[in-house]
Amino acid sequence: MKVTIVGSGYVGLVTGTCLADAGNHVVCVDIDPAKVEKLSKGVSPIYEPGLEELIKANLATGRLRFTTQLAEGVEHGGVIFIAVGTPPSADGSADLSSVEAIVRDVAKLMTSSRVIVIKSTVPVGTGRRMSQILEDLTAHPFALISNPEFLREGAAVEDFLRPDRIIIGSDGDADAVQIITELYAPFAKTPQTIMVLSRDAAEMVKYASNAYLATRISFINEIADICARTDVDINEVRSGMGADSRIGAAFLYPGVGYGGSCFPKDVQALIRVAQGVGSRSDVLASVHARNELQKVALAEMVLRKYGKDLAGRTLAIWGLAFKPNTDDVRDAPAISVIRLLSKAGARLRCYDPKASANAKAELKGCRGVEFVAGPYEAIEKADGLIICTEWNEFRTPDFDRIRSHLRERVIFDGRNLYDPRTMIRQRIEYHSIGRPAAIPSRGHAAPPPKHK
Ligand code: NAD
Numbered sequence: 421m422k423v424t425i426v427g428s429g430y431v432g433l434v435t436g437t438c439l440a441d442a443g444n445h446v447v448c449v450d451i452d453p454a455k456v457e458k459l460s461k462g463v464s465p466i467y468e469p470g471l472e473e474l475i476k477a478n479l480a481t482g483r484l485r486f487t488t489q490l491a492e493g494v495e496h497g498g499v500i501f502i503a504v505g506t507p508p509s510a511d512g513s514a515d516l517s518s519v520e521a522i523v524r525d526v527a528k529l530m531t532s533s534r535v536i537v538i539k540s541t542v543p544v545g546t547g548r549r550m551s552q553i554l555e556d557l558t559a560h561p562f563a564l565i566s567n568p569e570f571l572r573e574g575a576a577v578e579d580f581l582r583p584d585r586i587i588i589g590s591d592g593d594a595d596a597v598q599i600i601t602e603l604y605a606p607f608a609k610t611p612q613t614i615m616v617l618s619r620d621a622a623e624m625v626k627y628a629s630n631a632y633l634a635t636r637i638s639f640i641n642e643i644a645d646i647c648a649r650t651d652v653d654i655n656e657v658r659s660g661m662g663a664d665s666r667i668g669a670a671f672l673y674p675g676v677g678y679g680g681s682c683f684p685k686d687v688q689a690l691i692r693v694a695q696g697v698g699s700r701s702d703v704l705a706s707v708h709a710r711n712e713l714q715k716v717a718l719a720e721m722v723l724r725k726y727g728k729d730l731a732g733r734t735l736a737i738w739g740l741a742f743k744p745n746t747d748d749v750r751d752a753p754a755i756s757v758i759r760l761l762s763k764a765g766a767r768l769r770c771y772d773p774k775a776s777a778n779a780k781a782e783l784k785g786c787r788g789v790e791f792v793a794g795p796y797e798a799i800e801k802a803d804g805l806i807i808c809t810e811w812n813e814f815r816t817p818d819f820d821r822i823r824s825h826l827r828e829r830v831i832f833d834g835r836n837l838y839d840p841r842t843m844i845r846q847r848i849e850y851h852s853i854g855r856p857a858a859i860p861s862r863g864h865a866a867p868p869p870k871h872k
Contacts, residue, residue, distance in 0.1 A: 421445070421603055424497025426522050428455060428486065430466060430576060430681070430748070431539060431569045432503030437474050438580045440484035442606045448486045449493040459486040467747035467774045470577040490522070494529040499599060503539040503569070505681075512688035513696075514543050523550045527557035535596045537565045541626050541686060543693045547589065547619040563596030565589060566619045568626035573680065574745030581607055586614045589622020627693070630686040631704055636671040637678045638710035644674035644854025645717075654854030655836060674853045676753035676808055676834035677714030679742035684711070684751045715753045718834040719760040721851050722806065725830065731765035734827075736798040739809025739835075741775035749778045753834065754808035761806075762786050771798040773811055796821050804830040810837060819846040 421444045425436040428450040440446040450456050455465045462479050464472040478484035487493065494500065504518040519540050526536060536554070538547060551564040566589030571579040586604045590597045601614055608614050617625065644654040654674050662669030678684065687708050694701035726733055742752035749755055752775075758768055767788040772779060776791045783789050792798050795813065799805050799822060807814055815837055823829055823846065831843070833852040840858035843850035850858040 421499060421599075422497050423447075423603070424449065424493035424500045426450075426490065426493060426500065426502050426526075427504035427518075427540070428459060429503065429505065430468070430573055431571065432501070433459070433464070433466065433475075434468065434471060434571060434576045434580050435501060435503060435539065435569070437471065437478060437484060438577065438607070439603065440478040440481075441474055444483065444603070445496075446478075446484050447493045447496045448484070449488070449490050450486070451488060453488050456486045456488050467745075468573065468576045469745055474577060490525055491529050494526055494534070495531075497534070499535045499537060499603065500526060501537045501539050501567070506540045506542055506685075506689075508685045508688055511692060512685075513692035514541070514685070514689040516542060516546060519546070520550065520553065523553050524557060527554045527562075530558055530560050530562070533561040535563045535565060535599055537567045537600065539567050539569050541568060541630075541682070541689075542566075542623055543627070543689060544620050544623045546623060547591075551591075563590070563593040564619070565593075565596055565600055566622040567600065568622055570626070570629065573748050574743055582609065583607060583613065587622045587625055588614065588616045589619040590616065591619050627686055627690045630683055631690050631707070633671050634678050634683040634687050634711070635703065635707045637673075637675075637683075638707040638714070640672045640674050641677065641714045641853070642710050647854040648856070651856045653840070653856070657854075674836060675714070675810075676718050676757065676853070677711045679715075679751040679753045680748060681750040684708075687711075715756040716760060717853070718753070718806065718808070718832055719757045721832050722761060722804065723764060725832075725851070726803070729765055730761060733765070734767040734769060734802045735761060736802040736805045736826075737768055737770040738772075738795055738798065738805060738807045738814050739811055740770055740772035740779040741809050741811075744809055744811045745774075747774040747778050749775050749782050752779075752808075755779065755782055757806065757808055757834070758783060758789060759786060762788050769798045769800070769802060771795050772809065773813060775809075796825055799825040801825070801827050803828045804832060806832045806834070807837060808834050810835040819848065822846075823848065 423439050423444050423446045425432045425448045428448040436446045436448040458465050462476040464475055502519055502522050506514040509515045547564055547566045554562050568587055588597055588600050597616055647654040658672050661667050662672055687704055691701045691704045740749055740754045742748055770791050780791055830849040836852045840850055843858045844860045847860045
């Protein structure tokens with residue numbers, strides 16, 4: 421099939437590359453010339469496991485190409501996916517200006533029938549409105565499909581190739597549904613993986629799913645706070661809860677709050693949708709409010725330990741990305757933590773395996789922040805270590821090196837990576853989320869150094 425993707429970011433690039441890999445001829449359009457130039461050379465502008473290899477392989481077959489010219493894309497693809505950003509407007513509602521501008525341009529450029537697929541996350545009713553715009557601007561036949569994306573950054577290729585479900589939202593255009601079903605057939609584990617819903621329902625499934633996952637995170641963070649104040653270990657509570665098959669263990673990890681380019685903005689946008697139709701959104705508002713609290717909880721833990729003035733203090737930060745295996749720092753909790761601690765006067769030595777360049781751009785002008793090449797370089801002569809992202813390489817660190825590098829042996833762990841009993845044995849003061857602080861007494865001897 422001939423397919424065009426407009427917007428070559430996390431979603432568009434993964435979609436275009438995986439569709440090309442399945443044998444389709446794909447043109448990816450993006451307005452950013454630097455991005456298109458890189459991509460045309462086989463260099464991925466984002467870090468996503470397995471993606472760059474797949475881009476290179478499909479460029480080589482000639483089934484994948486990149487352009488800045490929308491006209492070229494509209495001429496090429498019988499199916500045109502729109503996968504541009506829908507960032508929050510000042511009032512929290514989804515900013516649909518890029519989606520709408522593309523719909524208008526496509527309407528003017530198309531010279532025969534097209535299936536237009538909105539993959540961007542858009543509020544209920546957007547498909548209907550975009551369909552009306554197309555109706556007004558083109559005499560050529562078209563179908564407008566909603567096809568929300570559920571991939572997780574950090575596992576995006578894997579998720580696209582083996583999705584739990586593929587949602588096709590349509591208002592009754594059977595031919596267009598058939599075309600999109602055929603396009604996705606290679607990725608469907610079973611025929612039931614592909615679900616055809618109304619267009620409005622498809623749009624709503626995406627927001628409801630993200631809001632529900634965000635709710636679980638805020639819920640467990642709230643329970644964690646009660647646990648911390650009652651000397652109960654949230655990890656024990658979490659595993660006890662998760663063993664209930666009605667509850668399950670996923671998305672019940674306490675931490676520094678949810679971040680990234682989806683949950684924060686989608687919860688806010690859904691609240692605006694609710695307000696717009698006169699519905700109360702008390703649960704969603706609380707989910708958001710708890711997350712705002714959670715994002716600063718780790719920094720506040722640090723300020724409780726050292727006092728409000730951190731001038732003269734150096735702190736190490738491990739992890740800048742909003743989650744492991746991505747370089748995305750959009751709305752990352754680490755950024756909020758760094759801003760707060762920098763404002764309090766601290767010097768911050770930051771390390772992330774992939775996200776340092778993006779964090780550097782995000783934190784431009786933030787005082788006292790430096791980026792280093794390795795985790796142990798970050799803790800050199802630091803007064804404490806703060807963990808913001810659960811990259812695998814932080815799970816089993818060399819505690820001997822941590823003890824010898826840190827000026828004060830204190831770890832603030834926003835991801836509960838370690839067992840507090842281990843930290844007592846390691847003679848490291850350990851603060852984590854929803855668990856009593858582990859503070860070694862003088863009587864605790866450090867473990868003998870490891871043999872080489
Ligand atoms: P992104 O910012 O990574 O990518 C958007 C791309 O669109 C950028 O490369 C930008 O240059 C390009 N662009 C903007 N305007 C354009 C135009 N007029 N013509 C051509 N290209 C244009 O965004 P993303 O993270 O891929 O998200 C895209 C959409 O998918 C959003 O609605 C988001 O909510 C949704 N979504 C994202 C994820 C995720 O994990 N990132 C998951 C599911 C759904």
